[in-house]
Amino acid sequence: MKPLQSVAMGLLIVALTARFQGYDALPDFVGWVLVVLGARRLGLSDLLAGLVGAALAVSLVVWWPPVQDALGDLHPSLWWAATLPQLAACALLCHELAVRSAAAADRQASAWLRTATVLVGVSAMAPVLAFSADSSDDVLAAVYAAAAGVVLLVIVLLFSYAARPWAATGDEADAVATRTGGS
Secondary structure, three states, rough: OHHHHHHHHHHHHOOOEEEEEEOOOOOOHHHHHHHHHHHHOOOOOOOHHHHHHHHHHHHHHOHHHHHHHHOOOOOOOHHHHHHHHHHHHHHHHHHHHHHHHHOOOOOHHHHHHHHHHHHHHHHHHHHHHHHHHHOHHHHHHHHHHHHHHHHHHHHHHHHHHHOHHHOHHHHHHHHHHHHHHOO
């Protein structure tokens, strides 16, 4: 499996939910392990590795139904706070891939990945506006639906770009750059 395919499959597992007696049959932490494996093969930053590690740790904690119940009972903003490590990891992933694709002169991929970076950032902050305005549940549901669309976009982009030369592992990317005269 190519590194970006691993990352995309991991994010797909994170995005999907199949609840059985309160437990997610597709645990997010399994998805984050796939993201870790793909990101390591790509040779991405230590900061990204730390954010993915934080997302993995949070997903381990919130997998348990009593924790989910406690977060839901206290305030919906706690669920939002629990998603911040994964949103930060997705934003940084898109940013680093945009930089990598720009360095490889893949302008279209770079533009889409920069757009995805901005959209993930907006998705991370949008619930704050809904909470601060004491909006109805419908507004918050719309914000979360839009955020799900952004995650879907990121997953599609990762699968789409998995075969690009700049999306190869660190050693493969160096070999491609050498063959094509890049740095």
